[in-house]
Amino acid sequence: MNRGIITKISVTLIVTVLVVIGVVSIAVSGRSGQLSISDTDGSSQTIADQPVPVVVTQPARRQLSRDLHIPATLRAYEKADLYAKISGYIMQINVDIGSRVRKGDVLLQIAAPEISDELRQCEAILETKLAGVQAKAAAHKLEKITIDRKERLAQEEAISPQELDEARGHLAEAQANVKVAESEVVVAKVNVARIETLLKYTTITAPFDGVITARNFDHGAFVRSGAEGESLPLFTLAMANRIRLVIEIPESDVPLVRVGTKVEIHVKCLEGDVLRTAITRTAVALNPGTRTMRAEADIDNTSGRISPGMYAQVAVKLEEKENALLIPSKAIRVRGRDISVLVSRDSVAISCPVEIGYDDGIWAEIVGGQLKDDDWIITSASSLVAPGAPVKPISQAESHGIVGSIIRLMESGDQDD
Template identity: 30%
Template sequence: MTPRKRTVLFGSLTAVSALLAACSKQAAPTEATPTVPVAAVGYANLQNDLVLTAEFHPYQDVDVMAKVAGYVRQINVDIGDHVHQGQILATLEVPEIQDDLAKAKAGQAAAEANIATAEAAVEHARAAASIASLSYQRIEDVANRDRGLVPKQEVDVAQSRKAEASAQLDSAVSSLKAAQQARLEADSEYSRADAMVQYATIRAPFTGVVTKRYANTGSMIQAGISSQTQAMPLVSLAQNDLLRLILPVPVSDVSSIHNGEAVDVDVVSLGRTLKGTVTRYADSVQFSTRTMDTEVDVPNPQGTLVPGMYAEVHLHLAPRPHVLSVPVDAVDGIGTAAEQAWVIRDGALHLVPVTTGLQTPNRIEILSGLAEGDQIAVGRHTGLSDGEHVNPVPATYESASADRH
């Protein structure tokens, strides 16, 4: 190889080496500060809504039974009819009850006649007793004034007649009391028979709508109090102007339930949100489901709601006005003894323990560990290290749940 060729080859190798070195230098990684989405600790009004699904039930629902057995003479209602309290639903034909009423009325008349007779007897006995007493007094006065003028026998006879008349008066008074007692018994029997006649007229126990009809004209209806037969009701009646929602509240939220609390009722099928009120609760947890039955009353004056519809009920539990809070994804280990959050101070991450309170779907109450205005890392916290310098940027909903850059 000639000196000229060696020089060219050496120059080429030098140029390639320089180019490779430049490429290698350009490809060397640079140390970059990671970007972390952050949010500020601040005050907010927190309220935890418990959403439960329930079915509307009538406020009252009853099978209307007959208290006496008989044949249906007339039935005045059918399915879907709206009735008022006390309105006649049906009448029964019960001939034997009419006979009992007639007998009871005759018994009253007989008792009145017996009282009249007894009263007359009392007056007669009282008059006789008065005459006997007066006669005895006169004879005794003469005998005491003129001794020997009146025989002792006549005085004894007058005294005996007085005693007899007094006994007859007492007997007449006793007979009058017995007659008066018999009249009370006759009145009671008449009241019973009259009540039984009234029972033959079936009336609505409350204002509502007829949901079922079981009997027709001529049907034989057994008494609803009969224990030997399967008594058939006349109709089923439901009160729909006020409906019930029975909610299975989990045991963890039982302590937050109180009567009178307002709730929001979303009726999805109607696209409406109604207002309701917690009216009553069982105050006892069912062991099988670990829930407590809680009832919400929903007014239904227009009849828009129908029993059987489903609704989503929003129970507003444990309101916390103006409390220190952060986004839920800012705290690690929620519900454990190792709750913690990443705080950015002087551009560096610091892991601090915190204590939390009420949790809503988006935010959580901070009881200790943080102060208002602190910048905290939100979103995923994988890869963070204590003391690491970061570039904090305000988080949006999307960036808060994304990985740090």
């Protein structure tokens, strides 16, 4: 056997080979009669009768953290596409992509002279209606004076009752005319307010603090009202000082995710820095298309290190247990529905039934069964050792010395061949 190749074999593989040699010793005896080992007193035993060296370890009590590792998206906390409310030509643009703005800042001005003309027309109509109210009020006042005079004359029988009735009718008509004129003033004021509102729409302002992430039109361009089907917004504004982390939680893990669940965030551009936050809100219901639940966490980004749209890897802390009983996952034996581990008791391999909780492939949580804290678990190729077989427990550190002996034994076997 080539010594150079042997030296490259990992310690774990060598220990596994150690166990295999013990198991296949019967096959070796078929080739050379019966391979035996002589004791100092001259007696001999077959290899099959010898205890199999096995690496053992004890269960560990430690904190168990079950994490969900999943990709996530970093989005602006708020994002708005800004459209024109009215059609017109762009007269002035005050910002561009990357511009940071404050709420209320003027971003763009649209020229709409026809609206200004309509406003002046409505204001003139309002003035006319106000004058009409004054005229109707004066007429009503005159009719009131007239009726008072005719009522006195009627008492003196200086006029006929018919004339008095006609005067009363004229007074009622004057009162109605005043109300009609006042209503027309209200309508005129509403029209003026409506046109003033439309005129305000010619000025596009920022609805919140943020940064301009898109600009789609230039000076002089004609823009249509969003209500008329304009497909492109004037600007896209994003709130970048606060970031919304969006995670899609798989259905199987949904019961373990709630508001307050801790999250660790790894963003490539942060050069190894880990951001820590907690779930701020969840959708509660699952998306029927993906069978995932949306969860969000808020991140402060006043430093500006994170840009909306970045990709992140997150670790969602699904469960954290103190003093959990853990064993190496490789020690677990599965036989149908039976789950067990082999333990060394009095140098004999004993099958010990266990119940497994969380298993990340390296460490497995023991939640039930017959395993004790002080048991010595067989971790090296336990599937090749039968329950009841004699074993020779060794620690991981001791296994390194035995590896050399096994290699020499294998080399001597090759030389004999």
